[in-house]
Amino acid sequence: MTLGQGKRVAFYAPMKSPHHPVPSGDREMARNLIAVIGAGGAQVDLVSELKIYDKQGDTLVQQDLRDRAQAEAAQLIREMPSADVWVTYHNYYKAPDLIGPTVASARGIPYVQIESTRAYSRLAGCWADFAQSAHDACDAADVIFYLTANDLITLERERHGRQALVHLPPFLPVETLPARSTLNGPMLAAGMMREGDKLASYRLIAEVLPHLAGDWQLHIAGDGPARGQVESLMAPFGERVVFLGQLTRDQMAEAYGQASLFFWPGVNEAFGMVYLEAQSHGLPVVAQDRPGLRDILSPAQYPSPDLGPQVLATKICRLLDDRDLRAKRGTDARTMIATTHLAPAATQRFWSTVTPYLEIST
Missing domain, CATH: 3.40.50.2000 (Glycogen Phosphorylase B;)
Structure with a gap:
């Protein structure tokens, strides 16, 4: 059986939904992750589009987002279709995952993060509460996939328990190389x-x-x-x-x-x-x-x-x-x-890492 075949994945990107109308690298990466995770034969469900993002460090904004996230989590626990694993993309101090750890725990499924950062310098100041929530979400993860060696530094220093930290090289959402450039233009x-x-x-x-x-x-x-x-x-x-x-x-x-x-x-x-x-x-x-x-x-x-x-x-x-x-x-x-850096390598890396956790949770 192909890795991931028949599995169901709950996917969430707190900073920016992959359906957001404004193009960005964050949106593109979320879309690409859905594609490569699903390429293993899994069904990937975008289970929430609630945006958890505080650009300015406003405590009132943060409290409002917490209230909305709590309500969203409660609804997902009640109504979300069955899933084998929860995956959150890009948890950090301005956009902590306030939903995934709660829902994954209540449903008894593994909780996985991709491209998360720990910023201890932000545990004081206007983002302190959100930064702590981002750290707590990291602690809850069974697996954190990091994209660059620079991200690994703090993730490894603050690794929680037997948490797995796994390199997922940034990738293109294609299986083969495109045509080569002529190298003759501007x-x-x-x-x-x-x-x-x-x-x-x-x-x-x-x-x-x-x-x-x-x-x-x-x-x-x-x-x-x-x-x-x-x-x-x-x-x-x-x-x-x-x-x-x-x-x-x-x-x-x-x-x-x-x-x-x-x-x-x-x-x-x-x-x-x-x-x-x-x-x-x-x-x-x-x-x-x-x-x-x-x-x-x-x-x-x-x-x-x-x-x-x-x-x-x-x-x-x-x-x-x-x-x-x-x-x-x-x-x-x-x-x-x-x-x-092509999609098949990313699909293989993701499912070869996550599959053992699915077997433990069943």
């Missing part, structure tokens, strides 16, 4: 246009571009509330920078397939699906050496953030000037993706 960047770390990456791109030589061109895929600021940053480069807007999956594949390289600095990225997508098409990546990216970028020299824009520009110029180097880097990237 550079490509892709990221949501919003304040914070995304805008910081765009600012850094704008600082790098003046150092590039030759007849370069950059295409940018993405949109968002900070688009005006991004356009202002890129205005000095005129027609060399082209805005593609928000693209569909097929349109992004076309953009990857025509690009020469993928350039996204990755300021404070946890990991980033765009890196996996770009590398699956055989694009060499220019990014900074940051903790979250080390788990998903093929081996190469990525400059430290403190080295500044000039070093990134040097990396880009070398790749643009040497097609053979671009091809070699792209081949290395595709090999890594095919080996570790």
Whole structure:
């Protein structure tokens, strides 16, 4: 029997439902997890779309969310269809799982988390209660799947009892590699246009571009509330920078397939699906050496953030000037993706880990 076949999974993402209308990496990851868990023959039910998220650290908001979560949990205990396991995606101090531990315990089923973090620095201050709830939810988990080595540090330090901590490498929701890029087109960047770390990456791109030589061109895929600021940053480069807007999956594949390289600095990225997508098409990546990216970028020299824009520009110029180097880097990237970061590997890792817990609970 295929691992997972015939099983029923209760799935929940407290920060953002996979049905949310606004695109984001969090929504995409939740959708991808549902797909790979279900690929083993299981039925995956999104059992709640209650959003538990406090962006500002407001105690009144947190109490209201607690009250709503308590009512939701009570209803699920009464009415949720039978399930073999509960899976929660992305439990952390701004979006703790206030439902899963209660329901899983009442139903007597294993409780599993994917991409959870422990932030002890948040146990004081305006998120203290929510941070404690996120820790309590972590403690309740039989298994926590972590995506990057950086996440493992605090999870391992605060591991609860005999809890299993298992690496689930970030993955693409496909079984085979897409067509390889021609490597002959413009550079490509892709990221949501919003304040914070995304805008910081765009600012850094704008600082790098003046150092590039030759007849370069950059295409940018993405949109968002900070688009005006991004356009202002890129205005000095005129027609060399082209805005593609928000693209569909097929349109992004076309953009990857025509690009020469993928350039996204990755300021404070946890990991980033765009890196996996770009590398699956055989694009060499220019990014900074940051903790979250080390788990998903093929081996190469990525400059430290403190080295500044000039070093990134040097990396880009070398790749643009040497097609053979671009091809070699792209081949290395595709090999890594095919080996570790496609859906079948994720499905196998999930069910081979979870199945023994199902056998214990039955």
